[in-house]
Amino acid sequence: MNLKIQRDFDFPIARVWDVLGDFGNIGWGAPGIQVDQIGTGPGMTRRLHMPGMEPIDEVLEAIDHSARRFSYTIPRGMPMPITNYRAEVELESLGDDRCRVHWGAVGDATGDFTGEQAAEILNGAYAQMLDALNAHLSQG
Template structure:
């Protein structure tokens, strides 16, 4: 099992960033997704992501704590990396001056990749997500 932690400070209020993440069924701020299907609602809901040339990816919400600005999810089907037993959680923390800190944690069992390769892929995915959040909010003005 590998564990990854990526963190970044963003120049946006915590509530602004949390508003994006809290709406688990809408990940339209991430480029490259052709279609998002939402199955169910609340804890246990699935957002099925359709990307060109790939099997759909099911991301299932496993916990949500709005007061702590924290959520967790698993990918029970369609993991786009050589891993299994994937789970992750993210937390937004307010900083002073209208900024925030985001922590993204992930755990998975490498399948056909070394621990280092799997960790690097997961880390790269989180770096990309945080970059997309930053770019999306900057574009919003």
């Protein structure tokens, strides 16, 4: 499975990075979900606690603040039919206080799911996160 999506935002790249580059804080995109931040910088884990589910561990593998890019894995608690998951997020300036968010992931579909079906599930999850990001940024 290999998925790449992008979304344009009518906000300055620095403002969008202030939100996305704070890996341990996803309250903007996951309201009501308890998040434990374990460690700092590359190697840190954000552990998501969602009702009725095992915790989900998302591990920051690399981050480059100057390039506005980071990557992460989900080694434990992946709620979707995917193993060996690795995602990369990168921001691109479009000038005039606009930017583009590139969000991609690779992984292996599990069970009866095809790579295409797994990518479709992830596409929906990413679209929700990007919608939440836009709503958060629009609030001020």
